[in-house]
Amino acid sequence: MDGRDLRRTLDIHAVLARAYADPRFPAPSATGDVRMFIVNAIWVAGIERVPDGGWYTRMCELLPRGSDGFWRAVAEDAPRFEPDDVKRTWGGPCPAPMVRRAACGKPGKIRVRVADPADGTWHYDWYCRKHEEAATAEMTRQQTLRATGVIPEPMPNRGGVGPSYLSWSWPEQYVRARPGWEPPSVGICADDWPVMERVTPAPRKPSLVALPGEGQPGDGYSGESPSLRLIIGDV
Ligand SMILES: [Zn+2]
Numbered sequence: 001m002d003g004r005d006l007r008r009t010l011d012i013h014a015v016l017a018r019a020y021a022d023p024r025f026p027a028p029s030a031t032g033d034v035r036m037f038i039v040n041a042i043w044v045a046g047i048e049r050v051p052d053g054g055w056y057t058r059m060c061e062l063l064p065r066g067s068d069g070f071w072r073a074v075a076e077d078a079p080r081f082e083p084d085d086v087k088r089t090w091g092g093p094c095p096a097p098m099v100r101r102a103a104c105g106k107p108g109k110i111r112v113r114v115a116d117p118a119d120g121t122w123h124y125d126w127y128c129r130k131h132e133e134a135a136t137a138e139m140t141r142q143q144t145l146r147a148t149g150v151i152p153e154p155m156p157n158r159g160g161v162g163p164s165y166l167s168w169s170w171p172e173q174y175v176r177a178r179p180g181w182e183p184p185s186v187g188i189c190a191d192d193w194p195v196m197e198r199v200t201p202a203p204r205k206p207s208l209v210a211l212p213g214e215g216q217p218g219d220g221y222s223g224e225s226p227s228l229r230l231i232i233g234d235v
Pocket of ligand 1: 094095096104105106127128129130131
């Protein structure tokens with residue numbers, strides 16, 4: 001190992017350490033383990049130096065759920081706005097207004113997606129069967145708001161961590177993993193998003209792109225090939 005190789009190895013270990021410590025990764029779940037995906041990708045591209053044509057196969061060998069784990073992680077990293085309880089499959093307390101108290105409060109069964117016209121963020125309200133009429137009225141109101149285009153695009157609060165570590169055809173892969181996905185106007189990399197309430201560490205901007213295999217600096221990433229590049233920050 002010459003000095004250049006040693007430097008490169010140290011750089012890659014620094015990137016791995018950043019990935020292990022990065023609080024922006026979601027907790028691993030059945031819907032995908034993004035941190036595991038990125039750590040393995042850094043390993044495959046940076047340490048094993050698997051050539052471009054082989055890294056997908058190698059990733060699927062390494063990831064606990066193979067290609068399923070691969071695509072679930074990509075889907076989970078798709079930049080988007082999503083409320084915290086989006087995976088909840090049944091109701092919260094019914095919000096229908098009541099005469100003697102603020103709201104009905106019974107466990108809801110009818111799900112209504114309610115957007116905030118101020119910033120475009122949304123949540124689900126759950127109406128009970130008794131308040132089906134109120135649910136329908138709210139649904140209609142929401143449809144009208146959407147149709148008139150007054151609801152702005154919400155800032156993403158999920159995903160976009162992968163592009164902080166790896167240069168890849170992310171938009172294309174996000175669509176493949178999550179059909180119908182559309183890129184947020186603030187960009188696909190979480191490093192570039194305005195920080196909301198959440199505490200986010202100051203990202204280290206990439207200053208160097210390490211090429212796996214025998215690539216030379218300058219044979220730039222085209223955005224079309226499935227190749228993958230590791231982004232290494234200042235060390
Ligand atoms: Zn109710």
